[in-house]
Amino acid sequence: MDAPAKNTKVYEEVVERIKKMIEEGELKIGDKLPTERAMAEELNVSRASIREAIRSLEVIGLIESIQGAGNYIKNDFSEILLEPLSMMFMLQQGSAIDIYELREVLELSTIMLSAERISKEELKKLKELIEKFKESDIESNNVIIDKEFHYTIVKSANNPLITNLLNVLSQVIDKFITDSRKNILESSENKERLLKLHERVYIALENRNSLEAYTALKEHFELIKEYIK
Amino acid sequence: MDAPAKNTKVYEEVVERIKKMIEEGELKIGDKLPTERAMAEELNVSRASIREAIRSLEVIGLIESIQGAGNYIKNDFSEILLEPLSMMFMLQQGSAIDIYELREVLELSTIMLSAERISKEELKKLKELIEKFKESDIESNNVIIDKEFHYTIVKSANNPLITNLLNVLSQVIDKFITDSRKNILESSENKERLLKLHERVYIALENRNSLEAYTALKEHFELIKEYIK
Numbered sequence: 176m177d178a179p180a181k182n183t184k185v186y187e188e189v190v191e192r193i194k195k196m197i198e199e200g201e202l203k204i205g206d207k208l209p210t211e212r213a214m215a216e217e218l219n220v221s222r223a224s225i226r227e228a229i230r231s232l233e234v235i236g237l238i239e240s241i242q243g244a245g246n247y248i249k250n251d252f253s254e255i256l257l258e259p260l261s262m263m264f265m266l267q268q269g270s271a272i273d274i275y276e277l278r279e280v281l282e283l284s285t286i287m288l289s290a291e292r293i294s295k296e297e298l299k300k301l302k303e304l305i306e307k308f309k310e311s312d313i314e315s316n317n318v319i320i321d322k323e324f325h326y327t328i329v330k331s332a333n334n335p336l337i338t339n340l341l342n343v344l345s346q347v348i349d350k351f352i353t354d355s356r357k358n359i360l361e362s363s364e365n366k367e368r369l370l371k372l373h374e375r376v377y378i379a380l381e382n383r384n385s386l387e388a389y390t391a392l393k394e395h396f397e398l399i400k401e402y403i404k
Numbered sequence: 405m406d407a408p409a410k411n412t413k414v415y416e417e418v419v420e421r422i423k424k425m426i427e428e429g430e431l432k433i434g435d436k437l438p439t440e441r442a443m444a445e446e447l448n449v450s451r452a453s454i455r456e457a458i459r460s461l462e463v464i465g466l467i468e469s470i471q472g473a474g475n476y477i478k479n480d481f482s483e484i485l486l487e488p489l490s491m492m493f494m495l496q497q498g499s500a501i502d503i504y505e506l507r508e509v510l511e512l513s514t515i516m517l518s519a520e521r522i523s524k525e526e527l528k529k530l531k532e533l534i535e536k537f538k539e540s541d542i543e544s545n546n547v548i549i550d551k552e553f554h555y556t557i558v559k560s561a562n563n564p565l566i567t568n569l570l571n572v573l574s575q576v577i578d579k580f581i582t583d584s585r586k587n588i589l590e591s592s593e594n595k596e597r598l599l600k601l602h603e604r605v606y607i608a609l610e611n612r613n614s615l616e617a618y619t620a621l622k623e624h625f626e627l628i629k630e631y632i633k
Contacts, residue, residue, distance in 0.1 A: 186459050197494050204495055223452060230415050231460035237491050248495065256492070259485050262466050263568065265426050266433055267633065277565045280517065284509035336506045339492070 185220050189228035191217060208238070208246040256343040264347055279346045279396045282325070286392050287385040293331035300327050301377050308370060318361045320370060324373060330378045358402050367396060414449050418457035421447060437467070437475040462488060485572040493576055507573045508625045511554070514561045515621050516614040522560035529556050530606050537599060546589045553602060587631050597627060
């Protein structure tokens with residue numbers, strides 16, 4: 176009874192077929208896939224194999240399966256790396272330090288790109304976030320403002336792959352590691368230190384000074400690291 | 405006929421169950437999963453749903469399904485991010501520049517960690533690779549030596565997540581973008597320039613000089629970029 180099913184690897188052919196359609200531009204973001212029946216007939220395989228393939232692409236975050244409507248290539252890939260990265264993290268006895276370090280390393284080099292590419296609107300937004308941060312006394316609000324500050328900087332580097340990857344890393348960190356931001360922001364002295372560092376980062380970006388932006392952000396991370404050890 | 409099957413989202417419960425077993429340490433790297441029948445009975449779902457779940461984790465690269473032997477948590481996660489990243493790249497009209505930039509950015513900050521952490525054995529290996537590179541006149545050999553040189557540096561930063569991610573990025577680049585290394589190494593003048601840069605990188609790492617290692621590697625990337633534009 177537990178012998179492998181006859182169609183063990185058939186679903187892979189289906190995955191390959193879908194990938195080929197993507198590669199050749201037949202399927203684009205938001206497009207609807209052919210019906211499961213049509214694909215089964217075209218590839219001469221069972222509907223179960225088609226479904227296995229669709230499911231696996233759904234888990235990856237590539238396809239969205241809408242009840243009664245069909246299967247679509249997603250519009251939003253913010254989740255596409257989340258599952259695999261989470262799994263990897265959980266299985267590699269993934270130390271919290273490793274994943275923080277990956278984010279740090281990536282964010283530090285990204286800010287050097289941001290210094291070259293940030294727009295006036297984005298600079299304005301950073302300034303507003305600093306003001307909001309100053310005025311807000313509610314811890315949970317500060318956490319949100321802090322996140323938005325970092326997100327705006329990352330986005331200003333204008334590389335969607337990097338933005339996506341850093342988002343996913345933040346999600347993995349939020350999911351598995353106690354939120355250190357909250358611990359840090361509990362102390363008003365730290366809030367002051369963070370504020371100063373945000374201001375330094377802002378000025379460096381405004382002056383398009385990559386190295387200074389890097390250095391200020393690095394100090395920022397050192398402060399955070401005091402709280403995750 | 406094309407109405408969604410009754411068990412549309414049942415497989416997700418199964419994926420969740422497997423993830424939970426991983427999270428709680430019940431399943432570790434290399435472990436065998438319970439048989440499909442046992443899981444179907446435990447979760448009170450069809451074997452088809454179990455199979456859909458297993459398939460999707462296989463596509464992610466988390467599970468290896470061995471004919472007749474059963475399903476195992478993989479030992480090697482080098483592929484775990486490859487599929488999702490490839491898909492993302494293909495769909496986001498992913499410009500080659502974006503993906504090169506992500507690799508560059510990541511490798512540049514990683515080398516600063518390497519400068520702190522590289523071992524004597526790894527330094528020795530780099531030196532050997534430089535000698536090999538000097539002596540070799542065969543282009544395809546030089547490409548391999550060059551790759552190994554970079555890989556050794558990345559690995560010496562001692563963060564498995566970073567190593568993994570950079571491997572995957574290299575694979576995506578090799579898969580979708582013409583191999584620029586080869587174009588570069590076709591000219592003996594470039595081989596000479598690359599060699600000089602490798603030597604500079606090596607000396608910087610030997611002296612544990614992060615900033616100089618960063619700067620030399622950055623020049624190295626500038627050279628490569630002349631060939632991908």
